[in-house]
Amino acid sequence: MRPSRVFRLIFRIFIAVLTLSVTTVSILGGLSAVIILREKDNLQIDFDNAEFNFNESTLETNFSLPFQVNNTGYFDIENLELYLEIFLNYSSISHMNETVAIKIFDKAQPLDDIPKGEIRDFVFFGNNSDFYYSPAIIFDINWLKVPPILEFYANITVSLDYSIGLHSLAITLENYFIYGYP
């Protein structure tokens, strides 16, 4: 065999090994994504133990939302992040008592990586300073409406990366009712 062919063969083996490695990681990463989504309990947002405190006179709001992630996949979970948007629904005087929805909260909380096979508990905190109510809103709310006067809905997104970022996954819960006042 000519020396150039030997060099080519070595280079080709290197490419084949590289392709096989990437393919193996891709398949296992894809399987991990399926495994984590197959069981609902693997990604559990604990609404029963969530706390939501709201003061109607000052509009002071804070909350805590515990959740648990079980990494049943083949790789570590990286870049785990919980992103939360909260919308306030109320009957608006300036809109002829029509129900309007305004975004009052928008925050992403990066979380620690989870090694494979491990379960981690996290708590998402929302402090009053994270909320952005306009002070004038208090005069726009129809306080005489049939309760609940104020309804808080959330869009919750959990995003994560698998297998050195080859697979990025995001799960979003939409319009989840979290609190009604009174």
Added chain:
Amino acid sequence: MGAVKNMVRGFIFTGVYVLFTLAIPLTLFTLLFSIEGLPFEWEQIDQHNILFWLTAFGLLASGFAFFKYSSPKQSIRKGIFALIQVIINCLYLWSYKFSGASEIKFIIIDYGFFTLDISQMILIYMGVYFLTIVLKIYDIFDYTINREKIRENRMKE
């Protein structure tokens, strides 16, 4: 006899390419788009775009596979077609990204949705393909420089 053998080889590999670049992806996407009765729905706004680009580059890749595999071993013709083939394969892979097929979105009824983004994986494969392009360019130089020696060996066979 060698020419017939090469032609048969060309047809076989065209068939393999048709299977892997057209038949399997198109069946998979058509099934995903039409699947019913699951607790989630497939949402892909650009499905016509995806199918168009996969078909276009799949056909090109399959066509060039015939020219590549029917060319004589270690010929300049084979080297050139192999290089074109790798570039088309790269474009085929890239079509998954720019057509939107690499970002899969499922709507989970009464719950929300989930998205799976595999564009990073496609970029990694593109990197591997880049190395293959380097190898094919090397082949063209090798086949050109050692043309006489290759011919002699071919005659001996």
